[in-house]
Amino acid sequence: MPITVGLLLALSFIVSLIALAFLIWAIANRQMAFDQAQAETIFVPGEQGHPDDATAAPEALEARAHHYDPVRAGIDAVSARPVLVLLASAIFWLVLGSLFGLTASLKLHWPDWLDGSPALTFGRVRTLHLNMVAYGWTSLAGLAVVMWVAPRIFHTALRNPRLPVIGAVLWNLALVMAAFAMASGWNDGEEWLEIPWQIDMLLAAAGSLFVIPLIRTAIARNVHHIYVSGWYWMAALCWFPVLFVVANVPLFYSGAQEATVNWWFAHNVLGLWLTPLGVGAGYYFIPKIIGKPIYSYSLSLLGFWGLALFYSQVGIHHLIGGPVPTWVVTLSIVHSVMMFVPVIAVAINQHVTVGRNLWALKESVALRFISLGAVCYTLASFQGSIEALRSVNTVTHFTQYTVGHAHLGAYAFLSFTLFGAIYHMMPRITGRAWPWPKMIPLHFWLVVIGFAIYFVALSIGGILQGLAMLDATRPFSDSVILLKPYLESRSLGGGLMTLGHLLFAAHFTAMLIARRPAGTMEGPRETRPAVAA
Amino acid sequence: MNRIAPLSILALGILAFATLLLVIVPGIQINTEPPTPGLKPYTAQQLRGRQVYIANGCVYCHSQQPRSADQAPDDIRGWGRAAVASDYVFDRPHLLGTMRTGPDLLNIGARLPSREWQLTHLYQPRAISDWSIMPAYPFLFEVKDKAAPGDVVVSVPKEYAPRHGVVVAKPAALDLVAYLQSLDRTMPVPAKAIRDDGYDNDGVGK
Numbered sequence: 142m143p144i145t146v147g148l149l150l151a152l153s154f155i156v157s158l159i160a161l162a163f164l165i166w167a168i169a170n171r172q173m174a175f176d177q178a179q180a181e182t183i184f185v186p187g188e189q190g191h192p193d194d195a196t197a198a199p200e201a202l203e204a205r206a207h208h209y210d211p212v213r214a215g216i217d218a219v220s221a222r223p224v225l226v227l228l229a230s231a232i233f234w235l236v237l238g239s240l241f242g243l244t245a246s247l248k249l250h251w252p253d254w255l256d257g258s259p260a261l262t263f264g265r266v267r268t269l270h271l272n273m274v275a276y277g278w279t280s281l282a283g284l285a286v287v288m289w290v291a292p293r294i295f296h297t298a299l300r301n302p303r304l305p306v307i308g309a310v311l312w313n314l315a316l317v318m319a320a321f322a323m324a325s326g327w328n329d330g331e332e333w334l335e336i337p338w339q340i341d342m343l344l345a346a347a348g349s350l351f352v353i354p355l356i357r358t359a360i361a362r363n364v365h366h367i368y369v370s371g372w373y374w375m376a377a378l379c380w381f382p383v384l385f386v387v388a389n390v391p392l393f394y395s396g397a398q399e400a401t402v403n404w405w406f407a408h409n410v411l412g413l414w415l416t417p418l419g420v421g422a423g424y425y426f427i428p429k430i431i432g433k434p435i436y437s438y439s440l441s442l443l444g445f446w447g448l449a450l451f452y453s454q455v456g457i458h459h460l461i462g463g464p465v466p467t468w469v470v471t472l473s474i475v476h477s478v479m480m481f482v483p484v485i486a487v488a489i490n491q492h493v494t495v496g497r498n499l500w501a502l503k504e505s506v507a508l509r510f511i512s513l514g515a516v517c518y519t520l521a522s523f524q525g526s527i528e529a530l531r532s533v534n535t536v537t538h539f540t541q542y543t544v545g546h547a548h549l550g551a552y553a554f555l556s557f558t559l560f561g562a563i564y565h566m567m568p569r570i571t572g573r574a575w576p577w578p579k580m581i582p583l584h585f586w587l588v589v590i591g592f593a594i595y596f597v598a599l600s601i602g603g604i605l606q607g608l609a610m611l612d613a614t615r616p617f618s619d620s621v622i623l624l625k626p627y628l629e630s631r632s633l634g635g636g637l638m639t640l641g642h643l644l645f646a647a648h649f650t651a652m653l654i655a656r657r658p659a660g661t662m663e664g665p666r667e668t669r670p671a672v673a674a
Numbered sequence: 675m676n677r678i679a680p681l682s683i684l685a686l687g688i689l690a691f692a693t694l695l696l697v698i699v700p701g702i703q704i705n706t707e708p709p710t711p712g713l714k715p716y717t718a719q720q721l722r723g724r725q726v727y728i729a730n731g732c733v734y735c736h737s738q739q740p741r742s743a744d745q746a747p748d749d750i751r752g753w754g755r756a757a758v759a760s761d762y763v764f765d766r767p768h769l770l771g772t773m774r775t776g777p778d779l780l781n782i783g784a785r786l787p788s789r790e791w792q793l794t795h796l797y798q799p800r801a802i803s804d805w806s807i808m809p810a811y812p813f814l815f816e817v818k819d820k821a822a823p824g825d826v827v828v829s830v831p832k833e834y835a836p837r838h839g840v841v842v843a844k845p846a847a848l849d850l851v852a853y854l855q856s857l858d859r860t861m862p863v864p865a866k867a868i869r870d871d872g873y874d875n876d877g878v879g880k
Contacts, residue, residue, distance in 0.1 A: 148699065149695070149699070152694070152695070156691055159687075163680075163684065167680060248809065249775070249807055250807065252799070252800070252806070252807045252808060252809050252810065253800075253810060256809055256810045256811070256812060257812060257813065258813065259729075259730065259813045262730050262731070262809050262811065262813075263731065263734070263735075263809045264730045264731015264732060264733075264734050264735075264809075265729075265730065265731055267731060267734050268731055268734070326729030326730065327729070328728065328729065328731075329767060330728040330733070330767040330769065331767050331768070332733070332734075332772065356678065359678050360678065365676055366676050367676055367677075367678070367681070372681060375678065375681060375682060375685075376681065376682070376685040379682050379685050379686055379689075380685065380686070380689055383686065383689060384689070387693065387697075392766075394701075394766075394767075395762075395763070395764075395765060395766045395767075395768070396704070396759065396762035396763050396764070396765045396766070396768055397704050397759035397761075397762045397768065397770075397868075398700065398701040398704045398705060398759075399765075399766070399767055399768040400762075400768045400770045401696055401697055401700045401701065401704075402697050402701075403767075403768065404696075405692070405693065405696040405697050409689075409692075413689070449684075449685055449688045449689075450688055453688055453689055453691075453692035454692045454695060454696060456696055457696055457700075459772060460770070460870070461870060461872070462739075462741040462742065462745050462746070462870055462872070462873060463739045463741075463757070463770060463869070463870055464739055464756075464757045464758050464759045464761060464762065464770070464868070464869045464870070465700060465704070465759060465868070465869070465870060466700050466703055466704070466759075466868050466869075466870070467869075467870050467871045467872050469695070469696060469699075469700045470870045470872055471872060472695060472696075473696070531872055531873065535745055535746060535873075538772070539737060539772065539773055539774035540773075540774070541775075543772065543773075610746070610774060611746055611747065612747075613747035613750045613751070617751060617777055618803065618805045620774075621775070621776075621805055621806070621807060622805050625807075628807075
């Protein structure tokens, strides 16, 4: 394929030149001037060195009448309503999505359970689970974090705070319609793109209502520097609408080409949408809760651009050994391995910051969730890079191992991070402590132990399944029969996780309906950053 | 980074580049190939059956992309030769799949062509393989006291049969089986047909 290879080389040469020119321009214009002091953008003067733990035991806080952050109360008050709407609906989808996930898991070892209704057949229940947790739980909870933290790092209140409320309502409406469509058998037939494209258009419109307030708030910011979390989130909110609309153009793609579009989208949804939401959250909450800035701020630049460059091209590793051109598969494998670079950059930054302040883990359950999430991001990414190697992929592709990997990323990384973020945000938003503080560690241990069982079972089971399928002397049935105990263990783990989610949802509801305090805390709608950067 | 516009432009530029390499260029390359010789478009009934396959999420357990003999024993298992891009020109949407909880189905029409076998298996997979974890699809069938003329009666072992009456396939079941029977990519393909050749043992320098 001389033309293709030549074209490819020419392309990457031109792109490198453009990138280089851009870099020179950016440095010349001080667009990328960078120093460690800018990591302190998240603080207000005098705040550094003081841990900020919203989940601290109530007796320690009894002296205070409220849990508001007094300095930022004016900013938080504006974003409170959209954030609460987003969180309440996200947690609704978490619970419903988990119940569907658990049902799908049970059906794999009780195949004759609930087989009378087409809406409850495995293929539909599994699809409902994925779409509810991906587009309902993680996306909405991630957007809630963005809408709450972004104004804080920009040191000014959220602009157009009604738009995200409308956006959340429309988004949820689209998801309800999508759930009924998929339960009744109407779907677009591709993984991660099951939601009928007609409904997708509503989702895309709803999504744009989050972009406008974020950009307007960024423009109105009361600090020169944009903190690293802001890069991730602004980029994610640029990427996702493009991805979503391009991948959902109806009647345009077909056959093997459509498969490349499918996996270009499906992996970018993880890499360029869900991952930036979670990594950005880690970059804010870890230093904020500890009260000390991130370890190496310039390293975060490498992490961000590395993610953009490499992650955007890894998708075709889902088609290794498949009916698509060799070069595009190889390209994705190379970029999958290159993902080590940005992941190590993020890992050094986040883990060293936590590692130097281990005392804080004992104090704050929220930090425990978030830093464990950050560790799982590192692990999931390393695992993903290794899984993309041809020799490893031959064994693990088409097996339950991949399902375990997907949950290490979407659950242990992203969901743990979001749990911690919500535990930290809610007292600040409502001015109240969590009503049953002992239930927070219970939630933590239920989901951690549940997930550990889930992951170990599917990883071992998946490898054995893959090896059995590669052994021509063993019948295919071997790969099914050997999997049974591992599928049962997965249901046990998934059951514990679901139980944790039910506790979490109950706790969240109790906090929402608890008696309102005398009045909401008012304050200035701008804060002063700790650095004059 | 202190500016919003350069950040957004660069971020979108990188995505555009990835789209060019992962979507546009492979798309152009794949679309230059004619359909595999002998490959026929789906009939109306097969397309209806394909929709039943999609509606019930068969793709989540069954791939449709046999791997090459140099990578895996797919061909020895009867799943067929390595699939190439031109095998899928009539597939909208594609159903390549990413899981093999069950076997690959790209050549199921050649491997198990019997309509009776497929109908019984869809009604109750464990009537055929006691180890199977595939869901049963009783809602694609109905139980009647007596078969009417033109009804397709499904043979079900006593253990799984209803107490009274006979099991009759609904049109959706017949469509689905027609689609499964159409899955046959056993026709030969040119050696240079597009696919991932990264595992080829003989392909040093190819």
